Amino acid sequence: MARAENAEIIDRFEEFYRTYYRNEIGDLAQKYPNERKSLYLDWGDLYRYDSDMADDFVAQPSQMRDYAEEALRLYDLPVDVKLGSAHVRVRNLRQHTGIRDIRADHVGNLVSVQGIVRKATDVRPKMRNAAFECQRCGTMTRVPQSDGDFQEPHECQGCERQGPFQINFDQSEFVDSQKLRVQESPEGLRGGETPQAIDINIEDDVTGKVTAGDHVTVTGILRLEQQGNQQEKSPIFDFYMEGMAVTIEDEQFEEMDITEEDKKRIVELSSDPEIYDKMIGSMAPSIYGYPDEKLAIILQLFSGVAKSLPDGSRIRGDLHMLLIGDPGTGKSQLLQYVKKLAPRSVYTSGKGSSSAGLTAAAVRDDFGDGQQWTLEAGALVLADQGIAAVDELDKMRPEDRSAMHEALEQQSISISKAGINATLKSRCSLLGAANPKYGRFDEYEPIGEQIDLEPALISRFDLIFTVTDKPDEEKDGRLADHIINTNYAGELFTHRESVPTSNISQEEVDNVTEDVEPTIEADLLRKYIAYAKRNCFPTMTEEAKKEIRDFYVNLRSQGASEDAPVPVTARKLEALVRLAEASARVRLSDTVEKRDAEKVVEIVRDSLEAIGVDPETGEFDVDMVEAGTSKSQRDRIKNIKGIINELEDEYDDGAPIEEVFERADQVGMDRDKAEHEIEKLRRQGDIYEPVTDHLRTV
Structure with a gap:
């Protein structure tokens, strides 16, 4: 009875292949086994064909995979090829399971997880079927190997003695295997949770495709592995996954679900004439002031367009920004808010970061089998296609800071450690914060001399803002009102939440919180940024080109005479272009217009005036910042x-x-x-x- 049922399932699979995958199987037959060994099935197709079969595939994946592979072997091919050991791999399950949401109920099921590859071992051959030769009579005994311990024969099938045996490698079957550790993506974590990870074993043609730092979606069967060692076995088990399909997710914000209603609100917002002011109002509303800095951070979140040229080279679109300021001016608060807003972001602080922690570390541990070196992705790799917020830049050791140079300009990280030569991607924007050399700005010394960072690092920042804290009665009064009101709003809210007999009405709370409410709520703003980056790739209009060109050429012309300082370098020109593109993206516009160019010229001029003016001559001097001396x-x-x-x-x-x-x-x-x-x-x-x-x- 069971056999008839099995045959029926295999027939259903054959029919499914004929309906949906005729071309793919033909292509596989032509390229098998050198170029391709697997047929990838979309779970959605299987569900449309037969929902019960699709649900069974999730509930009993091992069994159903065997049926699917058997059906593939029985499939009538137009060419004379036998798909003897071709795999069937299912992907695109209806829903993903969070790594921290995996529970005992999922064991043995097909699950799909998303995350970032933290470690990947080298590809190693794994014995699937071992052939043992008896040293006494020469009889060959074959023992299939599972994921557990290495199995040896108990006795020879010929002379019935217990060995000795020797492995015959020519007669044994091997398969490529690799082990990955996939960690939750940082954007899924809120509230300082420690990211969790799961180990994934993959085999055969899916190995060797991913490296540390790649964002992946893995579909596989959830298995259990006992903790403890041979002597003391524990009743607690660890989860691991037998990976079926690994897809590299290169698209940004793949986790952002933007509904039709969201789209409508986003498009409506984009045509608002006060969109820039609204954005500034949504950026850390609890911090008073700093409209220029907040606008620049908004532009950084939207970023310029990464451009690929016909010769294969790439121009970065990410903006790097540095805030240098007196203590207590809210720099760290801004960075923390950006971490909350940016869909893929990593926050790290200077003293607690080493160069290996920022870039990548070569680690030797027992991950995989035996001690081997693996690469572990650092903060700038984890922030790939997002924002890396680095606080306390000035407190880092200079050699640790120098690790960031390549990441900022070339947007890659080259590692040569422990015999591993690798290049990892780090296409991220950097938002840095630092204090001046003496802790506070000294108004009698040029600001350029008080920035205690290497010129090579500073010149890579598109914008540098100085935040000075000078007493000013009117401004201080407004700041005091803002901070007291913010705290009062917090008090009322907390009182209403925490005290059961609270006599404070919701209306009172709402009245006070108006000042500290973002004009666009954080969730919608994140979706807005994701939508803009996904759909807007603005191009320059002639007026915008002229505006940026004139500003740059006029500035440069001030340094034309022999003893004049060089006012600005070509790197600033690229920064202007990137900022103008970001400004167009804020409006969801496909063209960079004159008003975008004018807006960013103003921002860059302010940034230059703050740090790049020689106090003695009053002239712009790029070397004030980039070389440390005017x-x-x-x-x-x-x-x-x-x-x-x-x-x-x-x-x-x-x-x-x-x-x-x-x-x-x-x-x-x-x-x-x-x-x-x-x-x-x-x-x-x-x-x-x-x-x-x-x-x-x-």
Whole structure:
């Protein structure tokens, strides 16, 4: 009876193949076994054909897979090919199971999980069927191998003795195997939960396709593995998955479900003339002020368009932004809010991050079989196609910061550790926050000199904002009102939630919370960003091109004369283009218009004026930030060194310091500036004092 039932299921599968997969099976037959070994079935097709069969496939996947593969072997092919060991792999289940939602009820079922590959072992051959040769009589005994321990024969089938046996590798069957550890995607986690992971064993033609950092959807059969060792076995079991199909999800925000109603609201919002103000109002409303910084962060969330050129090269569309400011100005709060908003984001803080933790670590552990080196993806890889928020940048060790250079510009991370050479993708935007060199800004020193980060790192940021905290009675009054009201709103809300006999009405809470409510709720804003990034790829209009070109060329022309500083580099031009594209995306527009260009020129001008103006000359000077010294300062250093050089030959003990000041005065340099430069040169070890009040160059 059971056999007739089995035959019926196999017949149903054959009929299903003929109805839905005729072409795919023909293609598989032509490419089998060198190019393709598997037939991929869409679970939705199976459900449309026969819903009971599709449900059985989820409930009893091992059995149904055997029937499906048997039906494939019996299928009449036009070419003379036997699909002897072709696999049938099912994917696109109706719903995904969260890794943290897997329970005992799922064991033995077909489940689909989404996440990011945290580790992947090398592809290794696994013995499926072992052939043992008896050393006494030469009889061959075959023992099938399962996932558990290695099975050896108990006795020889020929001479009935218990060995000794030797494995005959030529007669044994092997299959490629690989083990992956897939961790929950960071965007699914809210409220600081620790991400959970599941190990997945994959075999044959699906191995070797993914690396650490890839976002994947894996469909497979949930199995159990006993904890403990041979001596002490535990009643607790671990889950693992026998992977059937692995799909690399390269699309951003694949987890964002945008309904028709959401689309309607998004399109309605995009045509609102005050959309930019509404966006700014939705960005961390509990933090008072900072309209420019908030607009820039919104543009960063939307990002420019990543462009691929015909020669295969790629221009990044992601914007990098740095906030440098006094303590207590709400920088970390902004970063935390961005982590909440961005669909794929990672937050990390300077002191707690090493270069390996940011990029990728080569780890040696027992993952897989035996000790082997595997790559573990770091924060910038996990934030691929999202935002990496790095707080306390200035507290990191310089060698750890230098690990970010390649990730910021080339958007990849190259690793050469422990014999592993790999390049991982890190197409993310970086939002950094740092304090000035002395903890607070000193208003008597140029801001460029107070930024204690390497020039190579700073020049990669598209926008740098300085947040200074100066007392101002009117502004402080408004800030105090805002903070007190925010806290009062929180008090009322908490009181109503926590005290059973609370006499505070919902209306009172609503009245107070109006100020701190985002104008567009966070959930809709996330969907808005996802929708814009998915559907909008704006192109430049001639007016926008002209506006950006004129701004750049005018700025550059200020540095045309011989002794003028270089006001701005070509990197800023790319930044302008990216910002203008992001501005068009905010309006869901397919074209970058003049108003977008004007808006971003204003933002870049503000950013440059804050840090890139030489306080002595009032001119834009890119080296203030990108090299750490302004042109006027470099000229002074050159002059001072020149004066010391001239004078040290005239005096035996070196150049007398008073004489140096006199000469400096003759070339128009103030005494205090000359003293400042001499002190700086002395600290750097470029000059020294052989005798008191005499100087020599090194």
